[in-house]
Amino acid sequence: MKFMLLVLIWNSLGEKDVVGEAPAPTSWGNGIDSAGDYAEERKQSLDIEASWRFGSTQNLTENDRLLNKTYTEKKVALLNDGYYNETRFRPSALFLTNSYSNPPSDDVYKILRRLPKGALLHSHFTATQDIATYPQLLLSLENCQICEKGDNYQLRYFNDGVETLDSDYTCRECPTPLDSNYTNELVNLRAHLTMYDGNDYNSKSVQMIWNHFESKFGPTRSAKHTWHVWKAMLNSSLAMMVEDNIQYVEYRTGYGDLTDRNGTKVPYEQVLKYMQSQIDDYRKRFPNFYGVNLILTKSRVNLTNDKLKSDLQSANKYYKESELVRGFDLVGYEETGRTLKSLLPVFFQFRNETKSDMPFVFHAGETLWTGFNVDQNVLDAVLLGTKRIGHGYSLDAHPYVLELVRKQGVGIELNPISNQVLALVDDIRNHRNKRVMDVTHKPGLLTENPFKFSVNSDDCLIFGSKPMTDDMYMMVMAMTAKDSDLRVVKRMAYDSIETSLLTTTEKKKVAAIFEKEWDRVVQVLIEELRH
Known part of the structure; x- marks a missing residue:
């Protein structure tokens, strides 16, 4: 009987009522009472979201827009292909499975590879090398x-x-x-x-992967302190920067005297002078390259208060003596290392006694945990006045800290490939910093200033990536909306320069170099596309 009743009801409905446009209800309860109003409200909602996203306010020149048309078409086609054939979407797979010897061959990657990228702000010197050479x-x-x-x-x-x-x-x-x-x-x-060592990193814990990762610095632990080896490493690394069309670099690096092959000490002051001479040489040879500065680092693992006090004093000495030295950071596995909170007395004493203005640029929030001292490093980094936050993966768990980051103009250093390889995220589409990028221009509680980001490689030798191109590619393909375009790439370059440790005058010089190189490459790409 119930079945017959359902058949009668079904037969009484017209086809349009069943599969066509639904009749508008009297009211949705939110003031929308027609299909037209609904469509308008839906469009406005999407437009507002788009206006909040990273890159949305960046202007493009006429030539930029010409290239942008092709770039966007190529990008959307790749994303559509990945949507229906996910096994072909590279950012969803562990980067290590996409061998360094088999980089992406699509047009989006090729365009990004050639475009200038601004500043590389998070890269550890001894691991900023080319895996192929x-x-x-x-x-x-x-x-x-x-x-x-x-x-x-x-x-x-x-x-x-x-x-x-x-x-x-x-x-x-x-x-x-x-x-x-x-x-x-x-x-x-x-x-x-490198991490190309035959291990299956998909099946290991974060701690186990970090143990493997840190072991990769072992083979050169002595070598990097040997003078002729260090000089070769520097020149090799600088060549990579030029090849990847990077205008400026801030290496994170350990510091201290080196030793020549005979065992004679080479004072760190001499090391810095040699580095400056090589930078000057590269500036002359490559007009699109501005140079390098240093963020001196010490490990937070097994760090004592007395050791940190000594480290800060020696770093401050080099900061006052050399224009190459621009800041200080603590590195190493956060979950087993000293938290910033536990070291506050040392930092307070250092600032009070020295009156030093040496900037801090802290690694913080490189963890999956929430509510622990380790993820709260992001709060202590901001309260200690950090200029940027390295990784900041746990930032989205601290919404008020994000408001402080926005207010203080603290840069967020994105490292998507590093975060994936070191097991913070399996699929870069799920990267937690993506949610922060999506609200870059959303008005904040304390200010309307936007968030500022840079894209970085962290340790490109160990991961088999380029200094910036591969991470830039993963960011635009997996951490931005389908219709995002070259505005994201250009804004990322400007943000990287703005959040660097350069002076205002130096930033203007680097920005000018970037803009000249950007216009040149865009013109060349447009001409190539016409043929």
């Missing part, structure tokens, strides 16, 4: 030896008798390209330097 460079340097003891693998470059190793170490000379074992040694070295 750096192992060969290390093997080619004078006095190179490979020394092993169990799982401990190190490169050494001292003359005989300068440094005595544990008798359990077995050492051998590094091979040349003419030696039969060269290829095997090269593959072995690359596995020790």
